[in-house]
Amino acid sequence: MGATLDAAYIAAAEPFYQPSGDECELFEAAYAQRLPVLLKGPAGCGKTRFIEHMAWRLKRPLITIACNDDTSAADLTGRWLLDANGTRWQDGPLTVAARSGAICYLDELVEARADTTVVMHPLTDTRRMLPLDKRNELVRAHPDFLLVASYNPGGYKELKPSTRQRFCTLAFGYPATEIEVAIVSHEAGLDMETAARLVALGVRTRRLQGHGLDEGASTRMLVHAGRLIREGVSPIAACRIAVAAPLSDDAEVSAALLATVDASF
């Protein structure tokens, strides 16, 4: 299992990540102690890219599970399946990661149902084990296994304290302006001046957070706009479809965003 898993789940090339502070060193320290890590921050600020980068840096396979409100405990741990010869057990991704020593990344953990998040509790403390009651098995986690989760605070749901308190938490925000300009420039392949204009627009939309917008433009959105510009789309058209239109359906806020885009280029 381990050999095939490594080949499929280890990134071939280094995923680009521009650190904003000492988050890489802190994550490495947490990994050395096998402490589960929670990454929290607004959408599109680089949480997933960070864990991809760290998995590559630590040379561990990365198994990502996108949680949603249909994610059940069996989706994480595994279930019995029916085939031509009878029933057979199929490990879920969390069990695979625990057995093989991968980093298991639960993206948007807060979206999963509360009863689902409880199944990983025994993996997050000193026990480091996963009971599979349906199979009557106790899986001891591989020494290299690490559980990482992400969530977007300020949204509709919140994590239970009993879950939150099991994790060391790295808080992510939008990067500082100069760093964000460098990221947008690198990811979209743009000159620094255009990237700076895009980031200035991003900062402007973030001012509407709580005033009609749940969140302002993410770094990812700005990168998308930058890529469109690189494709030859005019900056205004690119920002309209990659930034203004996705941010809001509200007529007033949309009108304000479109006018801001027009003013920015």
Add this chain to the structure above:
Amino acid sequence: MDPALSPYLRSLWNITPALLDITEPQATRPFLSPLGLHLPLRAPADVPQGSWFHAAAAHAAAHLVFSQHRFDPAGLRPVTQALVGTLEDARVEWLACRELPGLRRLWLPFHAVRLTDTPTFEDLLRQLARCLLDPSHHDPHPWVMKGRQLFFVDAAGEMLALRQPEALRHAASQLGNDIGQMRLQFNARLYQVMPSYRDDNSCLWPADERRANAEHEVASAPQGGAAAGAGQPVARAAQRHAYPEWDRLVPMYRPGWCAVHDTLAPAGNAGSTMVMPRAAPLPPRQRTRLMAQPDGDEFDLDALVDARIALHSGNAAELRVYRRIEPLRATETTLLLIDTSASTADVLPALQSTALAIEQTGGRCAIHSFCSDGRHAVHYERVKDFDEALDARCIARLMGLRSRLSTRLGAALRHATHLLAARRGTLRRVLLLTDGKPHDVDVFDPRYLLADARQAVREAARRHVLIECLCLDQQALRSLRGVFGAGLRRLRADTR
């Protein structure tokens, strides 16, 4: 007023000046006062209509951001004062365009210039303004060329020369002297800043009479409302929202007609005799067991046995062999809107306890209340917000509600819709608790407010917000039926 202007200025410059209507119908120029930005009700007729308000707001905002200095008018002739205004307008626009180059595209269409052989001073000012906003524009007039040379360091117009107020004042004096030598006339009384989107530049000089009057006019409106409700708790730090109202006779919207003052409801007296109700436990989350599912947590044994038998018999097996336990989901978001007009005096306790009972059935719920004193003073008070737990403070605010004033229903519904539409949820609903028909002191047509409320309900439906009404009064049911349709229910007498 265009409601997008406020988020527009916030996103451009991170400023939120109060946007106020100039009620004089003949007024066509915006102006800035310490209260905020005053805008006329409609744009001048001879300009591009769609973008005029954006241009006016963006220009005034540039003053708020970049015009920190107040010029001393002492010793300045009217011609020089007008020139100080034009140069300062150009300076703040140049600084704004450096950050937001698209603003130049917004402003330029208003700078239409007619070149004449014998230009007046106003013509020259217009030409100079055009030339300073768009450095690539060439104007052959020597005075305009001189103004351009004084304003910019370089020929391309990429470096600003007039960075300090003293330099700007000096340049204005120089240009003003030239105007004097050209023997050009200037009538300061009739002079209006050009182009029309620019404010009257009164903000550049120490406070004058006009601004003082404006402050007085606007400041006196809320005080009138408070005086009518004498003895009532005075609203604290109310946020003002303007909403249109539907005039059924025209029939059209009256834009920005009603002002809703949104504030936190005052808490009740400490010595209130009302007992804080014990919070009922939330009902347990309901669950449902789904059998014979295509996927699930464990096998549905009956389905599994059937499938195995079918497979052994060589038949096609039904592969839905799992069972799953699912919570029943409630993604309902409800805003309970309590009518606290004077007519509810007898039934307010019933409305309060009904609100409390509905709140405690679970789900995401906010409790707000409203009453009105004419169209300028619709008081909207928040008892409990969506993300707030129903704690002692909320209960105190709920019990602190007092019946007073009138019922301007449409404006309150529009504000509630505005708040709800910003929230997520598959079912967003305003539940109005009222005792009867809308009424207000400045409305004499009994059908006017009903027609406006009906329009507000339709607007809400377009924004996917459902509006329902629980009415205590049998008499009012018939007229409210036309407003809420199937969303109207009668609150039964035994809940009183």
